[in-house]
């Protein structure tokens with residue numbers, strides 16, 4: 001059932017919708033929304049809703065500040081929470097952003113992803129699928145409603161009271177997501193205290209990214225109801241596992257068949273799957289800044305916590321950047337394990353797709369898979385096997401991105417330039433900090 005303008009308006013009336021959130025995502029990955037009352041819904045559905053783009057960091061210059069919001073009818077969704085004062089409901093529409101001249105705005109991450117998807121179609125594929133595995137922490141709030149770092153849960157995560165608190169909250173999150181059309185496949189407590197993961201069935205690229213953005217909103221909203229704060233910060237606690245968001249991806253061809261699957265080969269992976277992996281390996285250093293965009297992201301990408309540190313692929317173990325899960329047929333997929341939940345999903349998927357398509361177009365053969373634990377290899381053994389390190393800091397990652405015309409092209413000059421400028425500033429500001437670690441280590445020694 002495809003939504004039409006009339007169907008959406010009727011559905012809004014039938015369900016007592018009073019407000020509609022027109023949502024889009026900025027370069028940083030933050031969800032923005034313009035909330036309109038029901039009376040304005042028709043105007044919005046006719047693509048006549050404008051907003052001031054200059055109010056959004058890094059979005060537009062002042063002289064081109066009026067932007068149009070173009071709602072995606074298929075994203076129509078009614079939330080299951082009420083407006084407290086009148087019992088009316090809130091719905092949302094996810095939007096693309098057009099310029100005053102009614103052309104796609106080059107700074108819109110969602111619109112940009114469409115551009116890379118067009119290239120994919122030109123190469124003969126019908127869809128790029130993403131199944132994300134986001135992890136997050138649930139933190140207790142203090143009396144003023146601010147998150148605390150007190151997990152009260154000292155490592156053993158089986159039967160402590162705060163963990164139960166988190167588990168109930170997670171069940172409520174799952175129920176809310178199921179009402180909103182997420183096909184939940186698994187939800188579980190993660191390795192670290194207070195850490196959780198929820199997985200749902202994959203979707204094609206745009207829808208999958210929309211769902212990640214909705215997911216974050218719902219997790220945070222439901223957590224608040226349980227007096228908890230949900231954080232997607234990649235590494236909130238020293239000495240514990242950080243939060244990742246593995247990306248499971250696959251290409252389907254024009255007949256809707258999984259283009260990574262080929263039952264006739266030894267590993268049952270197609271030539272194109274190998275080339276796609278080749279592209280992901282080749283461009284790994286260059287797209288890391290987009291998949292791991294925070295100073296803090298690099299505190300997660302360290303040894304000892306199942307997060308990748310080395311650029312390699314494997315069918316068997318979970319230490320390398322890329323793992324090929326054993327399922328075949330329609331679920332043949334490539335799992336990229338570096339991505340963390342602070343990444344803008346639209347940007348991350350654009351660079352990943354571009355990297356993989358470059359592999360396919362240029363028939364890039366990947367190196368041999370590494371089926372042993374890379375952490376136990378010596379540096380000499382790693383060099384011999386062609387295993388290189390991922391960037392180890394945001395500044396290194398930005399430099400690698402900046403030096404890659406192909407990755408910058410995946411985002412276009414507007415987004416690339418803004419991203420580089422903002423992230424350079426972020427790192428410069430971090431560089432000047434004097435941390436508690438330094439005080440502890442040096443103050444009394446010198």
Ligand code: ADP
Nearest residue numbers: 129131132199200201202248249250330331333
């Ligand atoms: P893991 O073993 O790494 O924990 P999960 O089972 O938690 O993996 O998650 C697997 C994810 O991969 C799910 O989101 C699932 O829907 C998704 N997936 C399955 N088949 C495909 C496919 N063909 N393309 C993309 N994602 C897929």
Ligand code: MG
Nearest residue numbers: 133186197199
């Ligand atoms: Mg999982």
Ligand code: MG
Nearest residue numbers: 133185186199
């Ligand atoms: Mg699993």
Ligand code: MG
Nearest residue numbers: 133135190197
């Ligand atoms: Mg996990």
Ligand code: MG
Nearest residue numbers: 133246335337
């Ligand atoms: Mg995984």
